[in-house]
Amino acid sequence: MSSRARSRPLLALWAALRGHRRAGQPSATTSLRTLPRLLGAVASGRYRGVSGGQLALMALALGYVLSPVDLVPEALLLGAGLLDDGVLLAWLAGAVLAETDAFLAWEQQQRDDARRGRGEP
Numbered sequence: 001m002s003s004r005a006r007s008r009p010l011l012a013l014w015a016a017l018r019g020h021r022r023a024g025q026p027s028a029t030t031s032l033r034t035l036p037r038l039l040g041a042v043a044s045g046r047y048r049g050v051s052g053g054q055l056a057l058m059a060l061a062l063g064y065v066l067s068p069v070d071l072v073p074e075a076l077l078l079g080a081g082l083l084d085d086g087v088l089l090a091w092l093a094g095a096v097l098a099e100t101d102a103f104l105a106w107e108q109q110q111r112d113d114a115r116r117g118r119g120e121p
Contacts, residue, residue, distance in 0.1 A: 031100035038103045049106055050099050058099075061092045 026034070041047035042055060065085050 025101060026104055028097065030104075031097050034100040034104055035096070037107075038100060041103070047103060047106060049102050054095075054099070058092060058095055061088045061095075065089050065092070 038047065038050070039055070042050060042052070065088055
């Protein structure tokens with residue numbers, strides 16, 4: 001994986017947090033509402049922009065953050081215990097934003113291609 005691909009989730013999160021998303025990009029709420037369609041398209045094999053491994057990694061990150069079992073317990077090491085959860089949560093949020101943005105662009109391209117295929121300009 002290239003360094004650009006690895007930094008994409010963090011850049012998407014940073015842009016969302018600063019409120020500097022490019023014109024035409026979806027809001028964070030729209031991105032979250034897109035998740036079921038993204039998962040369905042990946043499961044059916046229609047969308048190949050995200051691998052099953054990437055989705056599994058995202059699910060593991062979510063499970064880790066929500067799980068009461070923690071590698072660095074908050075009760076013993078308050079700051080470090082919260083830090084590991086925070087880093088994973090930041091990565092997860094950025095990954096979701098980046099992947100849903102790419103999926104929405106793919107959906108738009110599919111609609112445009114279908115429209116052109118029907119003879120519309």
